[in-house]
Amino acid sequence: MRLEVKDLRVQYGKIEAIKGISFVVEEGEIVTLIGANGAGKTTTLKTISGLRPVASGQIIYNGEDISKMPAHERVNLGISQAPEGRGIFPGMTVLENLEIGKYSRKDRKNEMQEDLEKIYSLFPRLKERSSQAGGTLSGGEQQMLAIGRAMMARPKVLLLDEPSMGLAPMMIQNIFNIITEINTVLGTTILLVEQNAQQALQRANRAYILETGHIVKGAKASDLLNDPAVREAYLGTGAHS
Amino acid sequence: MINIRDKGAAIWENWGRPQRVAFAVILIAVVGLLPFGGNFSFTSFLNTPVSSYQAVLVYPVGMFVLMALGLNIVVGKSGLLDLGYVAFFAIGGYTAGLLGEYTSLNTWEILPIGMAAAMVAGVALGLPTLRLRGDYLAIVTLGFGEIVRIVALNTQSLGASTGIAAIPTPPKTFGLIFDIEHSNSYFWVVLIMILLVIWMVRRFTVRRPGRAWEAIRQDEDVAILMGVPILKYKIWSFSIGAAIGGAAGVIFASKTQYVAPNEFTFNVSVLILACVVFGGMGNIWGVILGGVILAYLPERIRFISNARQLVFGLTLVVIMNLRPDGILPRKKREKLGVKNKSVKEGSDV
Ligand SMILES: Nc1ncnc2c1ncn2[C@@H]1O[C@H](COP(=O)(O)OP(=O)(O)O)[C@@H](O)[C@H]1O
Ligand SMILES: [Mg+2]
Numbered sequence: 318m319r320l321e322v323k324d325l326r327v328q329y330g331k332i333e334a335i336k337g338i339s340f341v342v343e344e345g346e347i348v349t350l351i352g353a354n355g356a357g358k359t360t361t362l363k364t365i366s367g368l369r370p371v372a373s374g375q376i377i378y379n380g381e382d383i384s385k386m387p388a389h390e391r392v393n394l395g396i397s398q399a400p401e402g403r404g405i406f407p408g409m410t411v412l413e414n415l416e417i418g419k420y421s422r423k424d425r426k427n428e429m430q431e432d433l434e435k436i437y438s439l440f441p442r443l444k445e446r447s448s449q450a451g452g453t454l455s456g457g458e459q460q461m462l463a464i465g466r467a468m469m470a471r472p473k474v475l476l477l478d479e480p481s482m483g484l485a486p487m488m489i490q491n492i493f494n495i496i497t498e499i500n501t502v503l504g505t506t507i508l509l510v511e512q513n514a515q516q517a518l519q520r521a522n523r524a525y526i527l528e529t530g531h532i533v534k535g536a537k538a539s540d541l542l543n544d545p546a547v548r549e550a551y552l553g554t555g556a557h558s
Numbered sequence: 559m560i561n562i563r564d565k566g567a568a569i570w571e572n573w574g575r576p577q578r579v580a581f582a583v584i585l586i587a588v589v590g591l592l593p594f595g596g597n598f599s600f601t602s603f604l605n606t607p608v609s610s611y612q613a614v615l616v617y618p619v620g621m622f623v624l625m626a627l628g629l630n631i632v633v634g635k636s637g638l639l640d641l642g643y644v645a646f647f648a649i650g651g652y653t654a655g656l657l658g659e660y661t662s663l664n665t666w667e668i669l670p671i672g673m674a675a676a677m678v679a680g681v682a683l684g685l686p687t688l689r690l691r692g693d694y695l696a697i698v699t700l701g702f703g704e705i706v707r708i709v710a711l712n713t714q715s716l717g718a719s720t721g722i723a724a725i726p727t728p729p730k731t732f733g734l735i736f737d738i739e740h741s742n743s744y745f746w747v748v749l750i751m752i753l754l755v756i757w758m759v760r761r762f763t764v765r766r767p768g769r770a771w772e773a774i775r776q777d778e779d780v781a782i783l784m785g786v787p788i789l790k791y792k793i794w795s796f797s798i799g800a801a802i803g804g805a806a807g808v809i810f811a812s813k814t815q816y817v818a819p820n821e822f823t824f825n826v827s828v829l830i831l832a833c834v835v836f837g838g839m840g841n842i843w844g845v846i847l848g849g850v851i852l853a854y855l856p857e858r859i860r861f862i863s864n865a866r867q868l869v870f871g872l873t874l875v876v877i878m879n880l881r882p883d884g885i886l887p888r889k890k891r892e893k894l895g896v897k898n899k900s901v902k903e904g905s906d907v
Contacts, residue, residue, distance in 0.1 A: 367782070388782045389786060393785060406773060407776065408772075417784050420770070
């Protein structure tokens with residue numbers, strides 16, 4: 318698995334939201350894309366998963382340019398996204414949400430029980446709530462469900478859009494622990510989009526900083542965590558804190 | 559308010575196969591005998607004052623239920639607002655008219671052709687428009703419904719404003735005679751079609767297409783992220799609904815032996831949509847009930863002639879206020895027991 322974005326441009330009408338960005342996600346990594354509100358993080362993920370068309374540039378997955386491929390086919394290739402704002406199906410139960418996460422693997426019905434057990438062991442809370450409607454879950458539980466559902470497709474690369482958004486600090490820790498576990502134990506490559514730079518940089522191998530549609534910096538996450546300019550702009554602390 | 563739907567569903571879940579089969583057989587038998595309901599003194603209240611009760615059971619009651627079930631696949635199951643459903647009814651009707659006039663095909667042979675014609679129209683309309691977001695679809699389908707009627711109105715070979723008359727009735731089949739004296743035969747044909755649609759929808763609902771439609775209805779973008787080819791499933795939904803409308807049109811034409819543009823106005827689309835919404839969008843039992851009430855009630859209260867529409871309208875307003883999701887709305891959550899079973903069997907989602 319190798320995901321490479323090359324000189325990608327994305328537009329909403331005449332307005333260019335992504336202005337020629339390039340980055341790479343190598344097999345087994347957690348790569349984070351951090352940036353403020355409106356920087357273009359969601360747009361980038363939506364374009365990789367095919368919900369937004371590219372204006373120009375390439376999305377290369379395992380050596381193949383998938384930038385023109387229909388979105389539902391990209392899921393079959395192993396690209397799975399947990400959308401921003403916990404886009405779960407509110408009127409389906411937790412179990413139904415998880416089951417539909419396997420939609421792309423129609424020939425593998427026998428995986429269902431095994432994968433449900435796997436998801437339930439990552440998120441025991443979901444097992445307790447399995448017959449409850451998705452819309453009645455707490456914010457944290459919905460985020461767990463969104464991630465669990467994306468994992469049902471057995472992705473090779475998992476795209477996460479601000480999993481910490483709107484959650485309490487305890488829950489944020491909990492979610493990031495599980496993200497790390499998915500990467501280390503299950504070996505899933507992760508592209509993590511975040512505003513919570515502190516957590517994201519602690520968990521990731523490498524990081525890119527996105528500002529109004531441009532990537533302004535890319536480095537090892539630990540280096541960025543110690544970079545005074547980054548600390549100033551994204552961690553809310555000056556160089557000597 | 560009592561939740562009839564959940565109560566009913568709970569009883570059904572507790573039943574074993576023999577009880578379910580017995581119930582279904584009894585229910586179908588009772589409905590099948592409905593045309594005789596006007597014959598006894600204790601059921602004579604069923605009789606409609608102006609049109610014959612047996613004829614009312616075929617049109618509008620049976621036809622509305624059939625079409626409401628078809629439209630429910632589009633609007634209720636997949637959330638696609640089709641405001642021009644009458645177009646498919648008209649295409650079925652005119653197919654029966656044309657083929658009845660120029661060929662020697664009988665109604666049963668015309669039926670699949672009428673359905674196919676409606677389906678092709680559905681795909682042709684759906685391919686460009688189903689890519690667009692909801693509001694566009696509503697406008698385009700509304701326009702399509704009107705265009706079909708206006709084309710018929712202005713085409714000489716379709717009889718223009720006078721339409722096509724003397725459409726052949728179905729041949730004698732299994733001893734049943736089909737003509738103006740024998741409405742019951744038509745009723746049983748429509749009933750069989752309704753049962754087939756119910757069976758089909760129930761099968762779809764627990765399988766991949768039903769899950770895909772439900773996902774599309776709840777959130778299109780997320781459905782795509784699950785790997786659902788949404789355009790394909792929208793077109794399926796749209797064209798299956800169209801085929802059912804086409805089937806209703808063929809039977810309608812063979813019953814009235816006459817089709818004309820003024821039978822296929824926007825009003826019909828609205829009425830069928832009203833059956834779906836009033837009954838309970840997405841739930842077939844609700845939709846059937848909605849169709850029965852909205853078709854039967856105006857006929858039953860015809861004796862109050864002018865005040866009829868007013869009473870009818872007021873009834874709708876009151877009921878929709880009491881039950882905004884319809885009389886028997888869709889289930890919001892599935893039951894744990896049922897779902898576990900489906901997983902063990904290797905549910906095919
Ligand atoms: N549907 C849309 N239509 C028009 N502009 C949009 C739309 N979605 C996002 N944008 C714009 O694109 C830019 C990037 O947005 P987004 O990708 O959502 O940023 P982020 O996820 O980093 O907060 C913003 O300027 C935003 O206003
Ligand atoms: Mg965002």
